[in-house]
Structures are given as structure tokens and as C-alpha cells.
Amino acid sequence: MKTSLVAVDLHGQGCADCAVRGFSVCASLDQFEMREFEHLSRRVSFASCETVFAQEDTSSFFYNLLDGVMRLYKLLPDGRRQIVGFVLPGDFVGMTTEERHGFSADAIGPVTVCQFAKMPFGRFAEDKPNLLRRMNELAVQELNQARDHMVLLGRRSAEEKVATFLVGWRDRLVELRGPSNMVPLPMSRQDIADYLGLTIETVSRTFTKLEREGIIAILPGGVSLRDSARAEALAAA
Amino acid sequence: MKTSLVAVDLHGQGCADCAVRGFSVCASLDQFEMREFEHLSRRVSFASCETVFAQEDTSSFFYNLLDGVMRLYKLLPDGRRQIVGFVLPGDFVGMTTEERHGFSADAIGPVTVCQFAKMPFGRFAEDKPNLLRRMNELAVQELNQARDHMVLLGRRSAEEKVATFLVGWRDRLVELRGPSNMVPLPMSRQDIADYLGLTIETVSRTFTKLEREGIIAILPGGVSLRDSARAEALAAA
DNA sequence: GCCGGTCTTTGATTCAGATCAATGCAGGTT
DNA sequence: AACCTGCATTGATCTGAATCAAAGACCGGC
Structure with missing residues (x-):
């Protein structure tokens, strides 16, 4: 009984009542997949200004923002900073095949994320074309935003x-x-x-x-x- | 016999002898998939400074650059231009779920591309996790480059x-x-x-x-x- | 309420890069 | 060779945003 309660807590009250269920990557999963997916995720909260992950960190997690706002940024060795994006609930962060993230993320105000370990997530996603297509869609969307931002920064x-x-x-x-x-x-x-x-x-x-x-x-x-x-x-x- | 020759020509001497075969999205296909894939593609050449596609065009094709160099850019209404990237052989261009490209591409010097119609490509890719994962990898790579470029432009x-x-x-x-x-x-x-x-x-x-x-x-x-x-x-x- | 910190606004001045204006320098044509 | 024409370079000047320097404003903690 105790274990079960802990598990529920760790896996974050389940996906059924999740506020961002209809958005993000989750939208592409059917109810059976969702059930399985649920066990890969964990809800984690961060206080204002806490760092969720840093540029040089090994990228071992993906994140789905549930509540709050985050900033994503890159630092130059001399301390100059470029914020590459702000993250709102429903946004998926940290998708990468690289060893390291390459940018940092921290909380602007208190934040709750849904965290997935990269490896099991990868294994889960591997043979799910729906999910892979959805991830593609999100990546392409972000890429378009990034290009728009280049125009803004440059011109x-x-x-x-x-x-x-x-x-x-x-x-x-x-x-x-x-x-x-x-x-x-x-x-x-x-x-x-x-x-x-x-x-x-x-x-x-x-x-x-x-x-x-x-x-x-x-x-x-x-x-x-x-x-x-x-x-x-x-x-x- | 004639038809066959024309077909070979249209489908661009096949993938077997393609210079960028080991790179790009093609690297994820086995020989049987490649055979099928071959028929979706068409080699097309452009003269120096010709436009391969424009910002406002309906995005009906994907492209794989075989030879030459292209520039990708966005124009503001008043004519200010931001080049968002240069394309080299092996690079995959035009991946998008949007109706329109959102940026223009033109040839810097003579160019040859491998062109895929979006719809049949989509149907082909739909249930091929290998290919989808590869496309994801490429999108994420581009996203990382885009973020690096933001730092350059902004800071x-x-x-x-x-x-x-x-x-x-x-x-x-x-x-x-x-x-x-x-x-x-x-x-x-x-x-x-x-x-x-x-x-x-x-x-x-x-x-x-x-x-x-x-x-x-x-x-x-x-x-x-x-x-x-x-x-x-x-x-x- | 008052204090000490951080963040924001405002002002004065400087400067990196833009703009304006020639000049130079190839490659192609007659 | 002489003449375009479309880059690329160089020079003189200007300007938008950066930098330097104070004030305010807005907390939270006593």
C-alpha cells in the first residue's frame, strides 16, 4: 500500500488529470500508450531561479513544462548571455541526440515539470511513429521560431x-x-x-x-x- | 525501353551511385526501402541565382542538396534580408508541416537537388521509425545550429x-x-x-x-x- | 515604519557599426 | 585596348544603441 502511494506520488498523479495532456508530445498517444508513458515520467518542482539543467550537463532528461515559466539561454565564456527562448506550460524541452544540452534552463518563478529519463523515453518512442511524428512537428515548429528570431536579432x-x-x-x-x-x-x-x-x-x-x-x-x-x-x-x- | 530510360533519367540515375547516399535522411534506409524511395525522388538542376522555392510558396517539396551551394533567407516587407543558413551537399531542406515554407532558397552557383513531393514522402515515412528518427536527429541538429547563430547575432x-x-x-x-x-x-x-x-x-x-x-x-x-x-x-x- | 538590497528608469557621453560617397578592380563585350 | 557593369574596398561622417553614472521605485525583513 505504501509503495503504491509513493509510486503515484513519484509518477505525478498520473497523466489523466494533467493540464498539458492535450498539448505537447502527449497529444499523440492513445490511452494504452499513455498508461505506459505515465510510468516513465516524474513530476519535479523547482523554486524561483533554480536551474533545471545547465549547458554543460549531460542531457539525461527531457522535460515537459506543466506550470510556471522557464528561460533557456546560452552563455559565452566571458559571461555574455543570449536567451534563446522562454518556455510556457505544454512546451517540450531538451529534445536532443547530443551528449550535452548545449544550453541552460532555469525557472522564472516556481516551476513544475514532467521529467523523463532519456534512455527509457528513447526506447518507448523508438517504434511509435505517431510519437516520432509529433516530436518532429514540435522540432520543426521550434526551428521556425528560431529562424524568425534570427531575423529579429540580425535585422x-x-x-x-x-x-x-x-x-x-x-x-x-x-x-x-x-x-x-x-x-x-x-x-x-x-x-x-x-x-x-x-x-x-x-x-x-x-x-x-x-x-x-x-x-x-x-x-x-x-x-x-x-x-x-x-x-x-x-x-x- | 524508352519509358525505362526516361524513368531512370527522371528518377536521377538511382540512389545507388548518389554522392550523398551515406548522409542526409537516406542513411537511415535499408536497400529495399531505398529501392522504393528512389521512385519518389527526382533530380532537378538550377542555374546560378535561380530560386528553388520562395518564402510564400506552398511547400509541396522537400529537397536534398546533391551538388552546389544554396542560401536560405527571410525577407522583411521593406526588403531587409536575413540569411538563416547556407546549404551544402547532403543537407536536407524544406522539412515542415506548415502550409508555406516561411523562407526562400536560392542557388549560389549551379545546383542539383534531389526533390521529393511532400505527400508521397509523408506516406512513405509515416510508418518508418528509422527514417522518422533520422529526420528528428537532423531537425534537432539544425535547431542547435540555429541557437548558436542566435548567440552570434545577438551578442x-x-x-x-x-x-x-x-x-x-x-x-x-x-x-x-x-x-x-x-x-x-x-x-x-x-x-x-x-x-x-x-x-x-x-x-x-x-x-x-x-x-x-x-x-x-x-x-x-x-x-x-x-x-x-x-x-x-x-x-x- | 524604516532599512538595505535589488531592479528599473533616466541622463550624459562614447563608440561600434551604419550610412553616404567615391574609388578600385576584375571579367566579359565590342 | 577601351568600355562597360557588378562587385569589393576604402574613406568620411553620422547615429542608434552601448556604456557609464546617478537617481528612483519596489520589495521583504525586522
């Missing part, structure tokens, strides 16, 4: 960068939580700067500029998109 | 960008053609600029600077890495 002005970020972040939240022009920003200004290839001062000044222009209102913990048409125009431009 | 100086590009391009050529410090650059300075998020003038000045410092020698059609240790140091920094 856009500070104002365009910030507007694009705000619109993009809002759109992701809308998909997750439904429409709203209030855009919570759990990450710091420094995080935003490191995501957009700017300095914290430039991000701050650009926020102020967008507010002066009536495009946004700066609120504690986020912004409100006052004139999303103009913000979107800046983002598309 | 590195002009000199570091150029050095990183030269070292990275040399390494890809070494893998393909064996070791050499002579680095042919089939793309124009403008292409390099649009890849690195710089202007053509800055690229040119940086080449000159690297030459003055004794790190490279500028030759017609390329450069020679005179001091690859120092170039690599700049690239890693």
Missing part, C-alpha cells in the same frame, strides 16, 4: 524588437489562457534584453518610448497593449 | 562574427572535402553580411582587419586561414 531596430517581443508573448499567452491585452511579464528587464540582443537600459528606454507613444501602458509585473494595431505594425514592419 | 562583435563564420564554414567544408586551410567562399560579401547581421562595408573592413592582423589572407574566391588558432580563439571568445 531589426530596438523598437521593433521590443514590439515584436510583446506581441509574440501576448499571442502565446492568449493561446494558453484566452484573449486579453494585459500582458504579464514574469521575466526581468535583463532577461528581455538578453532575449532581444539589447542592453537593459535600451529595453527600459524603449518601453518608456512605447508608453509615451500611447502603444503600451507599463504596469507592475507587465504591460497593457493599448494600441495593439500599432504594436503589430511595428512587429511586422 | 557578438563584428570581428567575432566574421571569424566565427570563417571557422564554421571551413569546418563544414573539411567534413565534406577533407582538411584544408584554404576556404572557398562562393557567396558574395552581401550574403555574408546578411548572414551575420552586418553591412557589406563592415564585412569588407573586418576581412581587411583580419588580414592585417595576419589571421587570414584574402584570395580571389575565398580566404586562407593563416592563423586558425587565433581565428578559433575569436570564434570561441
Whole structure:
């Protein structure tokens, strides 16, 4: 009886009641596969700012974000940082065939993940075309996002960068939580700067500029998109 | 007899003698699968500067580069261009589940590709875990490259960008053609600029600077890495 | 409420890289 | 050889964002 309880706890209350069940890789599994899959996973929580995995770590786990927000980033030897993405619930992280992750992930605020050991996951996925196709789909999606971000980093002005970020972040939240022009920003200004290839001062000044222009209102913990048409125009431009 | 000849021609002299057979997605197929696969593909050639597919095109084909070099790029409405990658023989291009490509590809010099119609390819791949896993591997590899490039675009100086590009391009050529410090650059300075998020003038000045410092020698059609240790140091920094 | 820390905003100044403007330099054509 | 034409290089100048330097603002802990 005790073992069973522990097991349930370790495997995280099962997938049946999982908030991200319909998204992520799980969406591709039928109920029998799901049952088996359940035993490969483990729910793990991290406190704010804790590191889930680091650049140089051996990549022994995959993660499915259940709750909270994470940042993924790469560090240069001299400490310069580039954030390569923010992770929201339902996102799948750490997919790789390489020995090491190549980037770090840490929690922005408290976070709960569904963790899979790489090896058993690999064995499970090996002969499941549905799951493999789904993983492909997700990888390709991420690749498209990455390419869009390259355009932003290489060819856009500070104002365009910030507007694009705000619109993009809002759109992701809308998909997750439904429409709203209030855009919570759990990450710091420094995080935003490191995501957009700017300095914290430039991000701050650009926020102020967008507010002066009536495009946004700066609120504690986020912004409100006052004139999303103009913000979107800046983002598309 | 005639039909057979035409078919052989259309399907491109078969896969058996294909130069990139051991690389790309093909590496995951056994000889029987290869036989079937052969009939899905068609060799197509493009002249220098011809467009293989455009950003807004419906993505009806995948491509496997057999010979030549291509550039992949995204255009902003106002004409700013970001090159998201250069393609060398063996590289697989156009993998996507989206309706449209989202980026353009054109030939730098004459090019030959192995072209697959998306639909029959999809049906063929559907239940082949080996092939699906291989495609995953390739997608993840590209994603890692894309993330490295984000760091370059967002956080590195002009000199570091150029050095990183030269070292990275040399390494890809070494893998393909064996070791050499002579680095042919089939793309124009403008292409390099649009890849690195710089202007053509800055690229040119940086080449000159690297030459003055004794790190490279500028030759017609390329450069020679005179001091690859120092170039690599700049690239890693 | 007050204190000490961290994060954000604002201001002054600098600088790397962009822009503007020639000039140089091949490869092809007549 | 003389003349294009499309790169590539070099020079002069400008500017957007970085850097340097203070203030504010916003906590959480007593």
C-alpha cells in the first residue's frame, strides 16, 4: 500500500488529470500508450531561479513544462548571455541526440515539470511513429521560431524588437489562457534584453518610448497593449 | 525501353551511385526501402541565382542538396534580408508541416537537388521509425545550429562574427572535402553580411582587419586561414 | 515604519557599426 | 585596348544603441 502511494506520488498523479495532456508530445498517444508513458515520467518542482539543467550537463532528461515559466539561454565564456527562448506550460524541452544540452534552463518563478529519463523515453518512442511524428512537428515548429528570431536579432531596430517581443508573448499567452491585452511579464528587464540582443537600459528606454507613444501602458509585473494595431505594425514592419 | 530510360533519367540515375547516399535522411534506409524511395525522388538542376522555392510558396517539396551551394533567407516587407543558413551537399531542406515554407532558397552557383513531393514522402515515412528518427536527429541538429547563430547575432562583435563564420564554414567544408586551410567562399560579401547581421562595408573592413592582423589572407574566391588558432580563439571568445 | 538590497528608469557621453560617397578592380563585350 | 557593369574596398561622417553614472521605485525583513 505504501509503495503504491509513493509510486503515484513519484509518477505525478498520473497523466489523466494533467493540464498539458492535450498539448505537447502527449497529444499523440492513445490511452494504452499513455498508461505506459505515465510510468516513465516524474513530476519535479523547482523554486524561483533554480536551474533545471545547465549547458554543460549531460542531457539525461527531457522535460515537459506543466506550470510556471522557464528561460533557456546560452552563455559565452566571458559571461555574455543570449536567451534563446522562454518556455510556457505544454512546451517540450531538451529534445536532443547530443551528449550535452548545449544550453541552460532555469525557472522564472516556481516551476513544475514532467521529467523523463532519456534512455527509457528513447526506447518507448523508438517504434511509435505517431510519437516520432509529433516530436518532429514540435522540432520543426521550434526551428521556425528560431529562424524568425534570427531575423529579429540580425535585422531589426530596438523598437521593433521590443514590439515584436510583446506581441509574440501576448499571442502565446492568449493561446494558453484566452484573449486579453494585459500582458504579464514574469521575466526581468535583463532577461528581455538578453532575449532581444539589447542592453537593459535600451529595453527600459524603449518601453518608456512605447508608453509615451500611447502603444503600451507599463504596469507592475507587465504591460497593457493599448494600441495593439500599432504594436503589430511595428512587429511586422 | 524508352519509358525505362526516361524513368531512370527522371528518377536521377538511382540512389545507388548518389554522392550523398551515406548522409542526409537516406542513411537511415535499408536497400529495399531505398529501392522504393528512389521512385519518389527526382533530380532537378538550377542555374546560378535561380530560386528553388520562395518564402510564400506552398511547400509541396522537400529537397536534398546533391551538388552546389544554396542560401536560405527571410525577407522583411521593406526588403531587409536575413540569411538563416547556407546549404551544402547532403543537407536536407524544406522539412515542415506548415502550409508555406516561411523562407526562400536560392542557388549560389549551379545546383542539383534531389526533390521529393511532400505527400508521397509523408506516406512513405509515416510508418518508418528509422527514417522518422533520422529526420528528428537532423531537425534537432539544425535547431542547435540555429541557437548558436542566435548567440552570434545577438551578442557578438563584428570581428567575432566574421571569424566565427570563417571557422564554421571551413569546418563544414573539411567534413565534406577533407582538411584544408584554404576556404572557398562562393557567396558574395552581401550574403555574408546578411548572414551575420552586418553591412557589406563592415564585412569588407573586418576581412581587411583580419588580414592585417595576419589571421587570414584574402584570395580571389575565398580566404586562407593563416592563423586558425587565433581565428578559433575569436570564434570561441 | 524604516532599512538595505535589488531592479528599473533616466541622463550624459562614447563608440561600434551604419550610412553616404567615391574609388578600385576584375571579367566579359565590342 | 577601351568600355562597360557588378562587385569589393576604402574613406568620411553620422547615429542608434552601448556604456557609464546617478537617481528612483519596489520589495521583504525586522
